[in-house]
Amino acid sequence: MNIESIEKVSKIFSLVAIPLVIGFFGWEVQKNIADRNLQKEYIQMAITILSASEKQKVDDNLKKWAIDLVDYYSPIKIPEALSKELESGNLSFFEKQNSKLFKENLNKSPLFVKTFTINDNARLEIQIYESGDVLVGTNKRYHWFSKNEFNK
Numbered sequence: 632m633n634i635e636s637i638e639k640v641s642k643i644f645s646l647v648a649i650p651l652v653i654g655f656f657g658w659e660v661q662k663n664i665a666d667r668n669l670q671k672e673y674i675q676m677a678i679t680i681l682s683a684s685e686k687q688k689v690d691d692n693l694k695k696w697a698i699d700l701v702d703y704y705s706p707i708k709i710p711e712a713l714s715k716e717l718e719s720g721n722l723s724f725f726e727k728q729n730s731k732l733f734k735e736n737l738n739k740s741p742l743f744v745k746t747f748t749i750n751d752n753a754r755l756e757i758q759i760y761e762s763g764d765v766l767v768g769t770n771k772r773y774h775w776f777s778k779n780e781f782n783k
Contacts, residue, residue, distance in 0.1 A: 670704050671750055671752070671753040674700070674749060674755060675769065676697070677698070678701075680693055680696075681697050681701075698717055707747075707757075739761065741760050742760060743757070743758065755767070755769055756768045756769075
């Protein structure tokens, strides 16, 4: 086989291989974007379930599922004590703007802040304060966990 034949074969191969490689990587990128969007939707659904007020009775199994869902998609798992309090309903969520806890912690710096970016449009943030209160928030909604709720 001479050099001209090898060159022709390599040109034909590149004409076929390049679109296939580009198509494969494009498919992988689209799949990752779709997976992240699905994760975001699941996290938002779980937070909505866990944010339900006492008037909106939520089934214990549904709460457990929501906690497991957040754990599954989070690199840092929900501590077991917090998980049990969420499941039992002993832990209350408070709206950030109307919360007494928000006003008490307004001018204080958190001891710990961790932000989880789900995609360009969604994030989950956790802030822990010296008082023991915890702020958990998404892009639009924040909720307070009171340390006093654990002592009931």
